[in-house]
């Protein structure tokens with residue numbers, strides 16, 4: 001039942017206009033239409049429950065729309081023994097979907113920051129990645145949203161985010177190039193101002209394995 005969220009943003013961004021959320025039945029009917037459109041019989045045994053399953057799967061794959069990064073980043077630990085050096089959480093795996101074809105994107109994110117007044121729980125950074133990954137995305141937008149959310153909540157002395165991903169819409173269809181990775185980055189503060197900090201970040205991502 002979609003009793004909790006009854007309206008959805010039309011597009012990304014907090015000022016986006018909102019409109020009525022289609023019911024679960026309407027969503028399932030749309031899936032049924034697509035099954036018919038590709039040329040199969042939605043009433044055959046193997047497919048009869050597929051609209052229900054697919055809508056349930058989409059609830060999970062796109063649950064980021066109902067989640068708040070600011071809320072996840074709301075608890076800051078200030079007692080860190082004066083620790084002020086870099087904190088790097090690397091190799092955070094994620095799955096997303098491109099907004100152009102709604103085909104999966106699979107990748108990893110690496111996040112480093114220099115604390116200002118405290119640190120956040122390490123899992124929260126991974127959750128922030130998921131909150132933005134589990135929406136319809138471009139890699140560039142997702143990277144910018146991760147940077148924006150951490151910057152806003154933590155106000156670190158510097159923040160570095162690197163996202164590397166494979167876009168299935170490039171490997172399974174279209175140009176059909178497998179194994180291509182796309183890299184996007186966002187740097188603020190110390191990482192933006194000091195090229196040696198960027199180099200250290202890159203070295204820490206790739207090194208110590």
Ligand SMILES: Nc1nc2c(ncn2[C@@H]2O[C@H](COP(=O)(O)OP(=O)(O)OP(=O)(O)O)[C@@H](O)[C@H]2O)c(=O)[nH]1
Pocket residue numbers: 098099100137138139140167169170173174175
């Ligand atoms: N910049 C950017 N492009 C993306 C991303 N994900 C997919 N794309 C690209 O979005 C583009 C959409 O291009 P269009 O020409 O509008 O659509 P299309 O005819 O389906 O394009 P092809 O994929 O080339 O067949 C393609 O070049 C995709 O590779 C992303 O995260 N960022």
Ligand SMILES: [Zn+2]
Pocket residue numbers: 098099100101102103167169170
């Ligand atoms: Zn795509």
